[in-house]
Amino acid sequence: MDGNAVSSGMSFSQDWFSPHIPHLSRLLAGLRGVPGLSFLEIGSFEGRSTVWFLQQVLTGAGSTITCIDTFRGSAEHSGLDVGWDDLQGTFRRNVDSFGSRVRVIEGESAVVLRGMPRQEAFDLVYVDGSHQATDVLEDGVLSWPLLKVGGIMVFDDYLWRMMESRPGPAIDAFLAVYADRYDLLHKEYQVAVRKRAMDGPPGRHFD
Template sequence: MPHFTEDWSTGHFPHWQRLFFELLGWDPTAPRRIVEIGVFEGRGTLWFLDHLLRHPESRITCLDTFGGGAEHLPSQTEGLEARFRANVAESGAAAKVEVLKGPSFEGLVRLLARGERADLVYVDGSHEAPDVLADLVLAWRLLPPGGVMLCDDYLWSREEAARVDILGCPKLAIDAFTNIHRRQIDFPLWGYEWQHAFERIG
């Protein structure tokens, strides 16, 4: 059985089911390529493997430092990489998983240099607005028309000295990016406020 110490993903799963299968009409048996930025213990990774990556040639590339962010406690990140890799191994689908350990910037640049493309990029790494914006700008180049960007923690905020630090929140970066690219994206009528999803159009 997979070993998890936190559960920040299960609440998303019914919404993902609706997004990919009801709204976008994805066929889980078609070959797909996913890039996941920020994997933590792999709950989301396992869902993607089970539900979207059933074709033998489907693949997922996971980008993470496994060091956590400013919001994580040392107890949450101790042994994190080992837990993630063990959970992937126990899934029986480890052959479909590539792990690029390090900052997401470096991993995305490597993927672009290799000429990779992705049907889905899941952005759930750093919550700092400058980092989120950099992830979106680079990941956008991986998406062909029809590719989907899914951003977690749209409404997440970090409070410092009893105030919200907007530069420590993903929303500012996501809004800036989607406003700039508004003529190149389509928003499914999803209605899930905690996450933001959009599809690249030609």
């Protein structure tokens, strides 16, 4: 489960994902090959992480990934040698061989997530879109209700410090406010939590 997600015919200009493969392999080992899994990825870029999830975890029948991205990059990407004019095209070519197992939603996560049915649909949410603190916090809060009880939320870039507004404080705020709703699984460069079942009076939603 430690392949680096590159097959012939795929094209990637950056590799921000490979350093996370060792811990994600351990974290997600129990999900590998389970049929009918549903993952949500916020921030897919050229699809390197998407392809790894598909090749290494979502190998069971009927398992899918939903990808949300503006395909416009982020402020910190200026100066990188990336094919911005056709970023979505690059992503789509890289995931083409997985067919209908990949659902692509182009748009800002704050808008897209608000438009998604508020039901516990996903086994994993991977938060790696905008790195602005307010956006990271919003991505976590808006996608939490979409995560199944027992599902895993992974935040990338907890220790990233290239800009003043950065994911770390947003992830700390999320962890503090939702403290009684998850079990902490991992906290290094990435942070991973498992959603707990909540007890509560009938008729109320504790998500």
